[in-house]
Amino acid sequence: MKKIAISELNSLFAAIAADRKLYIPTDDSTGQSQFTIWEEGSILSRNVNTVRSAKDSFFPQVENLMGFKVTGKQIELIETRDPAESFAVFGVRACDVRSFDILDRVFLTEPVDTYYAQRRENVCIISLACGKPSETCFCTAFGIDPAEPKGDVTCWMTGEALYWQPNTEKGEALTAQLSVLVDADVADIEQEKAAIRATAEKLPFGKLDLSAFGQGKTKELFNRPEWKALSQSCLGCGTCTFICPTCQCYDIQEFNNGKTVKRFRCWDSCMYSDFTKMSAGQPRPTQTERFRQRFMHKLVYYPDNNEGIFACVGCGRCLRKCPIHMNIVKVIKTMGEGTK
Amino acid sequence: MQRVKEKAIELLRSGEVSRVLGWKTGEFFYDLTPAVFESVEEVEKGFVFSLFSGANLSKYLIAESKKEGKIAVFLKPCDSFSFVQLQKEHRIKRENIYAVGIQCDGMCDGESLRSAGCEGMTGVEDGESLTVHTLYGDQVIEKKEALLGKCQTCKSKRIVDFDELIGQQGEDVPSDRFAEVAKLEAMTPEERFAFWRTELSRCIRCNACRNVCPACSCEKCVFDNPVSGVQNKAVADSFEENMFHIIRAFHVTARCTDCGECSRVCPQNIPLHLLNRKFIKDINELYGDYQAGADFDSRPPLMDFRMDDPEPSVIYTRGGAAK
């Protein structure tokens, strides 16, 4: 266990950023926080969480896959992959850290997505315990401990100091580079942890009943009438999907600038009407089916294929940001009541 | 506010309407969801009209008014502008709608409270000022500070079209809603460019602004249409960010009622209303005052002209700070 005074945070960031890019949450002009590249003068945000999740670090919204040059009947393939470079993300909350496991199970299973894998290998995740969880937080429902986030390094912030606990080899290696850190006692943060856990106890959805969901519940839930009412006012926008740390659907598109064709992937949302639309037909013709797909995937299909692990980490972003305030908690509660 | 719920019950019970479009209680005090209620029981259980009924319900009428039976809808003054504009564009079947106008003193939502400094909110007491209960203690904030952006520059308390009114009919109110636009206009082009880059670069192209907008109700949006030439799912670069928002603002020019929903729902807090308002301001200045949705008869300025309209070169001479 190491520590550094809060007043010295800047020197810590500078030290980390010495040989790599460092992303930290900073407040934007509207007071919300975003992961931004640290530079001299960056100020760590005190918000509970960023608007966008930390998945951007490995799975950016838009990513060039490759390029092509077409001349007559000839096609030439152009490599467009960014060179591998190591980077660190500081201030990842417990929920987002868990989301990486969920994404890994998609992108790192065969056939491995090398774009994702490359970034995943090169990252050092420095997590940060949640001092002041929001009422929208419900990570504890998924067995996540906001007081003890995972990651290569775990940090805690008290009034005076930032405590630093490397968990992995990568974390240790980074720690070794950081001479600004001084030794600290593990016991120093027990009080902080206890306080976080005490707050977590009070979270309204901290003990959300998930028993209606999980492996093998497809038949039970798929045709339930509640879907219609739940999805009724869904606008079909992609806000929930794009800010969700575990949503990973993507589209592959091309951009032809007249000289070369760039094939890129970008986030897509199963909430969009054209997600499954084919010239031949549309298997999910209304928003009800599309809405259902999103939640069934997170709460049933994903657990089906992943030993019961839910593809939700309780970060609460969708609770805050859905334009019509429909969210996974309402779905879980409504369906839960319906199946009782 | 209870009267609104009572009216919903009364309308359903009397058989005047078969459905009611209103707001449904959420898990918190602030997360109301627009919903269609089909029975008195549903209304009694879930209907609520409160300080957090900010969502503009009129867009839902495009689909709902085409269904069997009559639907009642509750419209705040700003919503009623959208309601009228949609009627002008033949998008809703008025005969299937029973419109109840409700007066409004401004709305809040969770995000507006959060930006006023509340975190961990568990309850609220509405009064002269708001007392917000949080996990970390109570907080008292001025109501004005907690109001939605759109309510802070409310343009009218007039309910343009309704079958019945709850509360008083209001009037257009003086508002300084163009002050922010004017402030931007007064900047140098470089400053303006920097301002918009900062704002628009946060866009994640979630389409919330588009999908919530009552004017953005095309059967198929150009941005979803592969043959439109502008289709794109992602903000691939700065051009796409600009393009999307310019085209979107242009497409709602003279149709935007300035209901402010776009800015309310933007997860990234981009002040999108400043784009729409710029067009409104320009139209007012160049072609005479026009407010979409304020009446049934006026001709939309982009579908109209005068022989002596100013030439496009007017923008070269108006300068940054347009008068």
Added chain:
Amino acid sequence: MREPLIPMIGVVTNIRVDTPDVKTFRVVGLDGKKPFLHIPGQCAMLSIPGVGEALFSITSSPTEEAFLEFSIKKCGCVTEWLHAMEPGQQVTIRGPYGNGFPVNTDFAGKDLLFIAGGIGLAPLHSVINYCRAHRANYGNIDIVYGSRSKADLVDFEEILNVWCKEDGINVHLTIDNAQPDWDGHVGFVPNYVKELNPDTKKTVVMCGPPIMIKFTLAGLMDLGFDRTNIYTTMELKMKCALGKCGRCNIGNKYVCKDGPVFRFDQLDELPDEY
């Protein structure tokens, strides 16, 4: 590490016109060799940069060592482009994708009944020729194939001149409406299957338009077939073909990875979204 999304470049060496709206494209790698090995029923992503990428089932049999073939019906942007191109055109190709038919396990030693409608013959073509090549491993082969008209029968030459002439293969052709130069069966596939009254022990492999599948399946059920013995192959919108992009997700399956070949009892387990 090889990135599965990055395709290889292939060359279309031959284009055969099958029907007014179906052409068969022969694709080899830049080295002139077959791009990759596959099992019957598997698919590949073909694309023309700037036009788009789409998944097509491989029509040629794995036993064909020199090339891959794709029979493609004109029905969209990519296919239209493919139909307009000329031999020598390069395309990008990646694959093989999907599970393929259990030709060496479940099918082995069985009597097989292939039922196809229209372009639905394309994925079955590969299986049929594979089974013909490994004739000893399979019992009798019955093929019921129907189309709108004689001109719309894909691979008509091969069916007539090769399949029909082989022992142990019975080909039953049908077209929707009578026409002067047709002396064969006239009528829809589901009815024809019922008329033929096949042995319910046969393993059925079926592919065609959804409406045909629906009624043929009902007919087979009536005849007493077991759903565990009927296979089909599915088509959904796909982008990555790697089971990641989420598009072809139905229930806990990804059609591109876990399919496209499904037994009907497996499909019964899935939500009805296809």
Added chain:
Amino acid sequence: MQKIGVFVCWCGSNIAATVDVEAVSQALAQEPGVVFSTNYQYMCSQTGQDLIRDKIKEYGLTGVVVCSCSPRMHENTFRKTCEKAGLNPYMVEIANIREQCSWIHKDKAEATEKAIILGRAAIAKVQLNAPLQAGTSPVKKRALVIGGGIAGIQTALDIADAGFQVDIVEKKPTIGGKMTQIDKTFPTLDCAACILTPKMVDCAQNENIHIYAYSEVEAVKGFVGNFKVTIRKKARFVDTTKCTGCGLCTEKCPQKKVPNEFNLGLDNRRAIYIPFAQAVPKVATIDPDYCNMLKNGKCGVCAKVCGANAIDYKQQDELIEEEYGAIVAATGFNPIDLSKFNEFGYSQSPDVVSSLEFERLMNAAGPTGGTLLRPSDGKHPHTIVFVQCVGSRCDGGEKGKPYCSKICCMYTAKHAMLCREKYPDTDVYVFYIDVRTPGKNFDEFYRRAVEEYGVHYIKGMVGKVVPENGKLKVQASDLLDNRQLHIDADMVVLAAAIEPDKSARPLATMLTASMDTNDFFTEAHPKLRPVESPTAGIFLSGACQGPKDIPETVAQAGAAASKVIGLLSKDHLLCNPCTAQPDEMMCNGCSSCEKVCPYGAITYIDKEFRGPNRTTLLRRVAQVNPAVCQGCGACTVACMSGAMDLKGFSNRQIMAEVDAICK
């Protein structure tokens, strides 16, 4: 994907001198879809066209790009060529590498590069072209002539003679126009009335002609072959079917102080009047501005004296709707307002008159009974000064017109000659800038005025006319002798410039016909299509297109008539296939497009569509009438969803061109 052939034209050396045509055809051969590319000396020649035709067949081309002169020049030529080869004519695109490239650039490399880019844009566009079929629309076999002067009369007579129905709309109570006011005509000096009135009577008697006199065009809708015109028949307060034209009422009417416009206000008429003896139709009209009965209900004399009981004080304007296949504008001209020309004293002295007023003063039916008398004192003038180019050929002047009014030189020669002939004791001076007499027997006529009649022609401008002691002091300069002249004249006649009638501008707007800055109607082509407006189905007759004398007017009137006859003799017209077309699946039914359509081509229907889960949806969608749509594309931009697109200039095609140019 099209199979495209590219044909680069040298246009002799017009293109080839500044554009490396070989390089262009080679570069364009590399473009996607191009299967053949060549260049040739003259693509528009028969050999060039044969080349295109052969290659279409040889290569099975589905699209053709010709890099040549402006499409305004030869687009149709090449379309026809392709049509003959079996290719849809709308699969042709022209890259304009002459007017917009070789002729404006000197640097060969630069011009060649630009030509390649323009070719690429055309190729990119043709990739997205679709075969278009021109629809047909029926032709209403009836013509409308607007204006009943000599131009309108001649046009109507010619059309009627060919067997077609024709209506004349004349805003005055009688047809005849300016020519009725003219005394004699140059260069033959025969009496205008003698040659005009028989034609007027012909009009009235011709079964195929219907005259709407005292009427105006109120609204025009529709398009070539199918115009719908609303005509406002102004109230005459006289039942024209009863009025016998006896003229008794015009003698008994107590209101005698109405300026007589027929005599240009030089005398008076009554409130109920027949403009002149030979008026057609010869019926009385009550002037509502002066009639006491209409103004304050106190009179009724005319009703009392009318034996035919034709007076109807309650008569209202009548709106008549009529359909026409063709419309001829024959709205004529007016002399300009001379009150601005203070230097000539027009407003100060009644003895300064315009030429048309002079015409009335010479006319037997005029205010003086044909004796030339000074308006001021009724005395015979002994010295008359004619001033030419009053308001004509004024450069940038606010008062005048930049153009030559064309007729003044000749009628002034006529006036001068007549003066000298009738009153040999008068001195006649003509001040001119130039004398322009380029017509048959015109110069001879002018020379007679000078040589035989002794008219004093002086090259120079009159600087000032000042009335003084009953005389008009004329200050002028003689440019040839380079001296100042002072003439004490009894009368000054100003040859006022002529301008289009004021009604022409609003009419042009209704007709969607274009006008030049002087408000003369623009012809479709200044040389090759002089009597047609660019707007299909609108034809031009007489001075509304530009200043003309009578023979020219009559010639043009006949030409316009023959064009109308050509149009009306067709049963159907081919429509422009480049029309707007809505994609119903995307249409919102919001009516934006309808609001900007100048032709009313867009209507809406409620249509059933398949909704999700086997439901049906009733949606309001736009429909375009391709016969009415002229293809401007205003609707395509008004349409938010992009449902409305323009065939031949589709969104995708234009964007493809943009892409190709910006590449």
Added chain:
Amino acid sequence: MQVNKEWTPTIVAFCCNWCSYAGADLSGTNRLQYPANVKIIRIPCSCRLNPMFILRAFQRGADGVILCGCHPGDCHYTTGNYYARRRMTLLFSMLEYLGIERERTRVEWVSAAEGAKFAATMNDFVKTVTALGENKRLEDLRCKE
């Protein structure tokens, strides 16, 4: 065919078929010079110009976009240029509002008889845009390479 030269702007000129395209032809017929980097796209009427085309041009690398149409009142379709005038005024104002150089966009009315005006307009516009330099504020980096 690449000609070595200094940077010159790419200008897209949308010309209405009836007046301005003919005006451009006339300026050619009269051999009036204007820079070769002006490329004309023929549209039936100025009202056919969709703002999306202008943005598309900037995206694809145009440095200036100019619309030429019939003089107000002279539109072949009577009213097209009146609508175009409003649309373009508002669009240009919006671009200006976003901080994009207003001089990059222009509307000019050129009649079929104004060949000289067409050439003069183009010369002036090219000069203006050249002075502004490359379009950086509304460019799509994917189109630059």
